[in-house]
Amino acid sequence: MKRTLAVTALAGAVVLTRRALRARIGRSPLWPLPALETPVSGHSPRRLLRARVTDRGEPADGVVRLVLEAASATDGLPPWTPGAHVDLVLPSGLVRQYSLCGDPADAGRYTVAVRLVEDGRGGSREAHAALVEGTVLELRPPRNRFTLLPAPSYAFVAGGIGITPILPMLRAATAAGADWTLLYGGRSRASMPFLPELAAYGDRVTIAPQDETGLPDLGALARTAPGTLVYCCGPEPLMRAVTEAAADPSAVHLERFAPAAAGPARPFTVELRRSGATVEVAAGESALTAVRRVLPATPYSCEQGFCGTCQHRVLEGEVEHRDELLTDAERADSMLLCVSRAAGGRLALDL
Amino acid sequence: MSNRPLAPAPVTTEHTDLHARNVSFSWEDTPLHWLPGDPFAGHTINVLHLLLPAGERWFVHVYKQVLPYIRDERLRADVIGFIGQEAMHATAHDDVLPHLRRLGLDPTPYTAQVDWLFEKLLGDRTLPPGRARRWWLMERVAMIAAIEHYTAFLGDWVLNAEELDRRGADPMMLDLLRWHGAEEVEHRSVAFDLFMHVDGNYRRRARTWATAFTALVFLWQRGARFFMENDPSLPAAKASLGQFFRAGQQGVLPSAGAMVKSIPTYLSRTYHPSQEGSTAQAVAYLAASPGANGGVRP
Numbered sequence: 001m002k003r004t005l006a007v008t009a010l011a012g013a014v015v016l017t018r019r020a021l022r023a024r025i026g027r028s029p030l031w032p033l034p035a036l037e038t039p040v041s042g043h044s045p046r047r048l049l050r051a052r053v054t055d056r057g058e059p060a061d062g063v064v065r066l067v068l069e070a071a072s073a074t075d076g077l078p079p080w081t082p083g084a085h086v087d088l089v090l091p092s093g094l095v096r097q098y099s100l101c102g103d104p105a106d107a108g109r110y111t112v113a114v115r116l117v118e119d120g121r122g123g124s125r126e127a128h129a130a131l132v133e134g135t136v137l138e139l140r141p142p143r144n145r146f147t148l149l150p151a152p153s154y155a156f157v158a159g160g161i162g163i164t165p166i167l168p169m170l171r172a173a174t175a176a177g178a179d180w181t182l183l184y185g186g187r188s189r190a191s192m193p194f195l196p197e198l199a200a201y202g203d204r205v206t207i208a209p210q211d212e213t214g215l216p217d218l219g220a221l222a223r224t225a226p227g228t229l230v231y232c233c234g235p236e237p238l239m240r241a242v243t244e245a246a247a248d249p250s251a252v253h254l255e256r257f258a259p260a261a262a263g264p265a266r267p268f269t270v271e272l273r274r275s276g277a278t279v280e281v282a283a284g285e286s287a288l289t290a291v292r293r294v295l296p297a298t299p300y301s302c303e304q305g306f307c308g309t310c311q312h313r314v315l316e317g318e319v320e321h322r323d324e325l326l327t328d329a330e331r332a333d334s335m336l337l338c339v340s341r342a343a344g345g346r347l348a349l350d351l
Numbered sequence: 352m353s354n355r356p357l358a359p360a361p362v363t364t365e366h367t368d369l370h371a372r373n374v375s376f377s378w379e380d381t382p383l384h385w386l387p388g389d390p391f392a393g394h395t396i397n398v399l400h401l402l403l404p405a406g407e408r409w410f411v412h413v414y415k416q417v418l419p420y421i422r423d424e425r426l427r428a429d430v431i432g433f434i435g436q437e438a439m440h441a442t443a444h445d446d447v448l449p450h451l452r453r454l455g456l457d458p459t460p461y462t463a464q465v466d467w468l469f470e471k472l473l474g475d476r477t478l479p480p481g482r483a484r485r486w487w488l489m490e491r492v493a494m495i496a497a498i499e500h501y502t503a504f505l506g507d508w509v510l511n512a513e514e515l516d517r518r519g520a521d522p523m524m525l526d527l528l529r530w531h532g533a534e535e536v537e538h539r540s541v542a543f544d545l546f547m548h549v550d551g552n553y554r555r556r557a558r559t560w561a562t563a564f565t566a567l568v569f570l571w572q573r574g575a576r577f578f579m580e581n582d583p584s585l586p587a588a589k590a591s592l593g594q595f596f597r598a599g600q601q602g603v604l605p606s607a608g609a610m611v612k613s614i615p616t617y618l619s620r621t622y623h624p625s626q627e628g629s630t631a632q633a634v635a636y637l638a639a640s641p642g643a644n645g646g647v648r649p
Contacts, residue, residue, distance in 0.1 A: 029580065035463035036470055041404040042448025042462050050379075072453050297418055297427055301371040301435020309371070309411075309435045 048089065048138040049077060051110070056133050059113065059193035063161060064128055067102070068110040071136050077108050082168035083146035083231075083255065086110060087324075089138040091130050095324075096123035099165035099233070099255070100142060101194075104172075110142075113193055115161035143328050146255040148172055151229040153179040155221055157242050159234020160186045163194055165255050166233060170201065179225075180204060185216035185238065218245035229253065268342035272351045273315055281341070288337040295351060298337070305339035312337055316348035357620035359547060361540065365625040367634065369432025369538050371439045372643045376527050378450035383584065385521035390585055391575070391594045392603040393520075396528065398574030400447040401461050403531075406498070407441035409469040410434075413491045416475075420549045426541075433541040436534050443527060443642075455583040461574060468570075489550045490559060496546040497556070497563035500617045500624065503539035505605065506532030507628040510636060514602030526642045533640070536633035539624040553620065560617055 024031055055067035070077050085099045102111030114127045131137065148154075148169050156173075158166045163184060173180045182201070185208045186192035198205045208216040216238075221230060224247055232242045233255040246252045267283045270290060281290040288300050288310055300310040305323035313334050320343040323336040335347075386393035411434050421427045451458050473491060478484045509515075509532040515525060546556070572590070579590040599606035616622055637643055 029577070030460055030464060033464040034467050034471075035460070036466035039459050039463035040408075040466045040470070041401070041445055042452070042458060044442070044445055047446065047449065297421075299415060299418060299431045299434055301432060301438070302373060304373065306373050307371040307435045307438045309431065309438055 048140055050136060051077065051139055053131050053133055053135045053137070054109075056131070060195075061190045062116040063113055063191075063193045064116075064131070065101075065111060065113045065193070066127075066131055068112070068137075068139070069108060077110055078141050079107060080104055080110075080142035081144055082148045082172045083165050084142035084144040085146075085165070086112070086142050087140040088112070088127070089140075090123060090126045091135070091137065092122075092126055094121075094123050094126060096127070099146075101164040101167045104168060110139075113161060113164050140324075146231070146233070146253060148231070149229060149253075150176070151178060151227060153225055153228045154181075155224050155228055155230045156180060156182040157216070157218070157221075157230065157232040157234065157238070158182065158184045159216075159232075159238040160192065162232075162234035162238075162255070163192070164233070166231065167194060167197070169231060170198075174201075181220070182206065183208060183216050183218070183220070185210065185234070187211065218242060221245040222247050231255075265341060268344070269346045270342075271316075271346065271348040273348055274351055286338050287335075287341060287347075291337055291349070291351065298351065300338055303338045305336050308336065310337040311335070313350035314347060315350050317346050318343035319347065359543070359623040360621050360626070361544075361623040362625040365540070365630045367537060367630050369429055369436060369541070371432070371435030372530075372534070372637065374439060374443055374527075374530060374640075374642045376443060376446065376523055376642050378447060378523065381450065381521045381523050383451070383454040383456060383582070385524040386515065386603065387519050389518065389598065389603055390582065390588065391579060391590060392598040394578035394582065394590070395571070395575045395595070395598070395604055397451070397578055398571050399528075400444045400451070401458055401574050401577075402465055402570055404441045404445040404448070405462065405465045405469040407437040407444075409473060410437045410495055411441070412474075413488070413495060414545075416488060417492055417545065417549060421545070423548060426544055426548055429538070429541045430545055433538050436538055440531050440534065443531065447527070456578065456581055458577075461577045465570070489555065492542075492549060493546050493552075493555045493559035494563050496542040497560040497617065498567070499535070499539065499542035500560075500613070501563075501567060502535040503624055503628055504610075504613050506535030506539070506633070508532075508605045508609075510536065510632055512602060518603065523642075526640055529636055530640045530642050533633035533636040536628045537630060537637070539628055543624050557618060564614070 050071035051068040052071045053066050054069045055065075057065045059065050068077070080100055081104060083099070085097045087095050087097050089095050098112040098114060100110050101113050102109060114124050116128050117124045146165055154169070154173050156166050156169060166182065170180065170182060182198070182205045184192065184198065184205060187209065188211045189195065189207070189209045192207070192209065195207065198207070206216075218241055221242065222245055224230070226248075228247075228251065230242060230246050230252045232239050232252065236256070239254045239256070243249055243252050243254070265283050268281050269278060270281055270287055271278050272291065272294060275295060277294045279290045279294050281287050286303070288298065288303065292298050292300075298310065301307045302309070306325055308325050311326070311330070311334050319331070319335045320341050321331050321335065322339040322341065325336065326334065384390045384393055386396070414430055414434050414437075418427065418430065421430060448458055448462065473494075476487060478487055509528045575590040575595075579585065579588045582588060595604065596607055598604040599608075616627070
């Protein structure tokens with residue numbers, strides 16, 4: 001008798017528990033695990049986005065302007081700040097970097113302008129020939145290594161297609177109420193994009209086509225008010241001249257057309273703070289190879305900058321990032337030893 | 352009977368040098384029901400995409416911490432190769448998730464929980480340096496060894512699951528699964544060797560197996576149910592144990608019998624992962640895998 005009672009009570013308890021659990025799961029299907037507040041899986045900031053060319057124009061001779069929008073509603077193009085660039089994966093697989101020249105407030109739309117370089121490495125030729133309205137291509141989310149820092153006044157200098165990162169900066173500087181000037185040089189008016197847009201800014205903008213006024217006069221840069229930041233994007237000789245002409249060379253911010261990765265590999269020194277060792281990295285070897293001479297247990301795998309195994313913290317020194325993996329936040333304090341190098345002559349690592 | 356204690360017996364010919372492969376897959380042409388006619392089996396396999404990105408990132412995180420404990424050069428090289436391969440697996444599966452979202456099945460509610468599980472529950476804890484910290488590290492190393500027993504089991508299964516080809520499964524998805532499966536078979540001994548090298552305690556092996564097995568069963572059935580209930584093209588679908596057994600019999604999922612058999616295998620004191628699966632088959636697949644060789648659509 002006692003036993004029957006116990007069995008019935010147990011069966012009853014099981015049924016009730018089961019019913020309660022079902023009801024609980026019915027109310028919130030994913031009970032009882034908590035979720036991470038900012039999901040990581042499926043939301044990688046490194047992911048390639050798919051975008052469609054929705055508009056194409058020719059704002060100057062040999063320049064195309066492309067407007068890109070997310071290829072599908074769920075893709076969404078992330079926000080960006082003036083000076084940012086995106087890596088476009090062209091249909092052939094070539095990856096090229098272009099500065100965003102639209103308005104950051106115009107969410108969900110990126111604008112880039114590409115100058116045709118006939119004897120270049122092929123990226124601009126392909127962009128001109130293959131990117132037409134409706135083309136779907138992949139791009140990496142914007143990065144910014146040419147950030148507009150707050151300042152009371154700015155001196156902008158642009159050479160030719162170098163106007164692209166400067167254009168959104170003018171808008172931001174105007175909105176912030178800063179005092180600014182722009183010196184915009186180029187071969188001829190016909191080859192210089194965005195002149196009509198710039199006309200709206202009046203005499204803050206100086207247009208200097210080489211066939212009319214010769215090389216731009218950088219003399220004004222020596223007489224800028226203290227605290228003025230100089231932002232320049234253009235051909236290498238122009239940027240050198242700007243650095244020389246500026247009253248304060250440390251106030252000069254430059255953006256190069258070609259990614260630094262295309263540059264030659266120079267030797268540098270790596271200081272391993274935790275181990276107390278210093279290693280010399282020769283021009284022809286990677287930082288990883290040099291570090292492994294001292295610390296053979298340093299993890300690595302692909303040696304091509306895609307797997308992220310050799311990511312390490314950088315304590316001091318500027319890094320020339322040559323990987324395709326790290327986010328801007330990660331780049332701020334770490335590097336991939338297998339491909340990236342020192343921008344200066346020395347790096348200190350937490351190793 | 353000899354007096355020697357029973358010890359794992361590795362098959363040395365199964366060892367191979369490990370390195371990460373740069374893979375590329377494109378998903379635009381892959382349908383939600385990439386296994387035609389059997390959404391349940393397809394979704395059950397899809398659960399991999401939910402668990403692996405967070406799980407394999409966690410493997411990498413734990414293994415980077417255990418490297419200093421390794422006193423064997425060859426094992427260290429193996430673990431480093433393992434880390435690289437796992438990092439690529441996490442990325443490759445992670446790339447499928449936005450595609451699922453595009454197809455109308457947003458996995459974020461589920462993956463955010465998996466993220467929590469691996470980053471918080473199984474993440475680094477504020478422990479005093481010394482015994483407590485080492486205990487938690489070894490516990491996780493042992494858990495990874497148990498999980499890797501199952502990834503190798505699944506890898507071996509998918510490499511031989513000819514029924515998936517016969518049913519006309521999407522070639523891109525099949526290539527992702529087989530590339531991953533083949534690398535799991537290729538590196539199947541590393542997690543176990545590492546555990547035996549740094550700890551090797553049998554009770555820990557059994558205990559963490561129980562934890563890992565329970566967690567896998569719990570997460571997997573939950574994932575399959577999540578997919579079936581949220582699939583926009585199957586408004587009234589439900590996952591059931593019956594479908595699971597049937598799919599196992601037909602060969603589109605591993606059979607329940609094989610899964611049950613894998614339990615005593617792992618718990619045997621002479622078990623070594625190299626006794627099962629074929630490195631030669633895995634390496635042969637990797638040499639021919641489109642995704643691992645430039646990423647052209649198969």
